[in-house]
Amino acid sequence: MAFTPQFLDELRARLRPVDVIGRTTRLIRKGNEHQGLCPFHKEKTPSFYVYDDHYHCFGCGVHGSVIDFVMNTENLSFPEAVEKLADEAGLEVPVDSPEERQKAERRTTLLDAMELACAHYEKQLRMPEGASGLAYFSQRGLDDGTIARFRLGFAPSRRGGLKTALARANVDEDLMVETGLSRRPDDGRAPYDYFRDRVLFPITDRRGKVIAFGGRTLGDGEPKYLNSPETPLFHKSRTLYGLAQALPAARKSGQLTVTEGYMDVIALHQAGIDTAVAPLGTALTEDQIQELWRIAPEPVLCFDGDAAGQKAAARAADRCLPLLQPGKSLRFALLPTGEDPDSLIRREGPGAMREVLETARPLSDALWTWVVEGARANTPERRAALWKELKDRVFRIQDPTVRKTFLESYESRFWAKPSHKAGHRSQGGHRSTRRTDVLHRPEGAAEAHVDSSRREDQLLLALFLCRPAMFETYDEEFGRLAFRDPGDERLRQALVDLLSDHRQRDSAEVVAELTEGGHGGALSRILTTDEVRVMRRAGGPLHPETQATEVEAIWSRYRNRQLKDGIRRELSAASDAMSDDDLAKRMEMIRVRLGVDDDADED
Known part of the structure; x- marks a missing residue:
């Protein structure tokens, strides 16, 4: 069975090698690549690398694309591997027939015509008629190298200039109309050039083949920007310029x-x-x-x-x-x-x-x-409406894991309440426990709560950076966490991925590997916090020998805070129906019953 180059390119574009290979081979991200033990020969030190478009083993020399990998690991022929991957990618395998071969040949012919047109427009930009176009690009600050790299051109105002030029290369009128280079009037007159008196921006596919043009008028003509029409080569909704x-x-x-x-x-x-x-x-x-x-x-x-x-x-x-x-x-x-x-x-x-x-x-x-900032939500009804609007957006997320993470993050932010200890004395001398949500508390209070939670997140990250060996004890629990700040969460996931191979590393090695993987900025933010400085040697990396008692104390305090956040979320739905005193008593009862140390969690 024969497959067109276009179909194979689309298949490779839809399936990343790391996703397919990662199903059967454990891979660890190393910078912009992934590394693992080679599945084609026995080795103890990883020498198998997976890149964006291929894999390569520096041990045994095996090399190939995602199609080659499936062929070699599942003992499939080339057509069988293509059909299997096409099914996974949601692509319909083209039927090998005279009609399909003719269609592929026609596509090549269309691409040839577009290449001729692009070269013609590039030439016109350097001709006297293209002086206004070249002046426009110069005024926009583009140098000759950039103009050449993007193959910018110019279409003169003549109605048939391109048609005449392409006729010399045996490109007929029907082909020019099919590629969108010409337009045929409804009254039956001869076709005329689609682009006239415009600077032109060639639009290519991912391989750099010209499939369409975008044109900008230099005068008062309308429309200001004009794209090629939809053609067998060009589908605007699927294409990205550049x-x-x-x-x-x-x-x-x-x-x-x-x-x-x-x-x-x-x-x-x-x-x-x-x-x-x-x-x-x-x-x-x-x-x-x-x-x-x-x-x-x-x-x-x-x-x-x-x-x-x-x-x-x-x-x-x-x-x-x-x-x-x-x-x-x-x-x-x-x-x-x-x-x-x-x-x-x-x-x-x-x-x-x-x-x-x-x-x-x-x-x-x-x-x-x-959705939230600037909204008027100063009554229970308005708060409920705003929360519903936010939840409606979240429930449009189809993936259950992502949806759950979004919802938990928004719940903690939307319904966050200040500690009752932060209340004030009423006129009668009793402590007020009046609640304000994150949208309406005094300026700075919400930020203080979020900052306190984030400091706990970062301190926990620092502990695993200090003592990578403790991951063996807490791997499952640490792996199930979800930090609020996206940067901290990405670093947590990278740390879990790195330490999951259970290879012994010291603190310096962990920091170096994470930095190489693109997490230097997040590491820098964590390493410079006040709480972490006490765990560092003067002028050196994180101290590798943080005392076990410190580890347990901070880990315990973190779990207490997580538990109390969960209690708050559970009570938030009923809180508007309870009095302030009843809510305070309910919180205290749950805290005592669960044994949460209130002193370990000062918000």
Whole structure:
């Protein structure tokens, strides 16, 4: 059975080797790759590496794609392995027939026509008729290298200039209409060029093959931006502009930056931020989100800071929610009001743009902001309505693990209450236990509660960094935790992944491996907290010999705090129906019954 190159490329794009190989081979992340014991020969020291598009063993030399792996481990022929993987990827295997072979040949012909058109438009940009287009790109700050890299071009105002040029290469009218290069009038007149008097941005597939164009008018014509129509080659909802140029850097870094337009993508690449892509004039679609996740687990969506940008970001978040999976999400970066990536880079330089991207917020935080912050919830009815709106968003998440994590995080934030010890004396001299939720307590009180909880999270992380050997005792319990802060949670997951192989490591080795894996920023934040400094040698790494009594005390205090948070959540639903005194008595009764040490958990 023969498979077209396009089908095999799509299959490989949909299935990451690490996902397929990781089902049968234990892999540990090492920087941007994954490492494990080779399944093809016996070894004690891992020499088997899995990359974004292939695997390689430096011990026995075995090498191949995800298809090769299935063939060799399951004793399947090439067609059998392709059919098995296609079923997993949700792809229909094309039937090997004369019709399919003809279709594949036709696609090659269409791609050839698009390549000829792209070369023609590039040439026109350097001709006298293209002077206005070249001036436009120069005014936007693009150098010759960038213009050549993105193959920018110009379409003169003549109705048949491209048609005449392609006719010399035996490209007929029907083929030009099929590729969207020409348009045939409804009245039966001869076809005319689709793009006229516009600068052109070639749109390619992930292999760099030209499949469409985007054009921008330089005058007052409408529409300002015009994309090729849908064709056998081009489906706008599945395509990302700049993907072919971004893939090498994205595969190396595991990162992607999504912005709003052609010029933003090009400006970012020219500034050295060469992981930028963009949808094509539409809101980010489900197909585009899945395409992003095949390359990067948490792409950064960068939007303008104005109301329209906020709205676009919120739409992208809503569309992403049902698709979320463990380890697959989005982050959001908002530019200063009135700026886009292109203008910010030209005005303040690439460093300013990098700062924006480095402050990108996780989806969970961004969604909280859009729904909760600024809402009027000063009555029980309004609070209930706001909580319902937030829960409705969360329950759009299909994956049960991600949904549960979101819900628990939001519950603790939404219903968080200050400690009763923080109350004040009433006029009669009795301590007031009046409750205020996170939306309406005095400024700074909610932040203090969150900061206290996060300090406990970070201190627990520090303990495992200090004493990796204690993971043997607490591995299951530590593995089931879920920290509130996304950065701390990512570090916890990385620490669990690292220590789960139960290989002996000292503190310095753990810190070094996590830093190599891209967690240097989170480690730095934890290593500089006041509580951790006491466990460090002067001028050195974390002290490797923290006393067992300290470990047990901090671990016990952490579990007490987790338990009390759970008690609060359990009572939150009934709290509005109880008096303040009754609630205080109920909390005290549960605390005493469960043996929670109140002094170990000062909020």
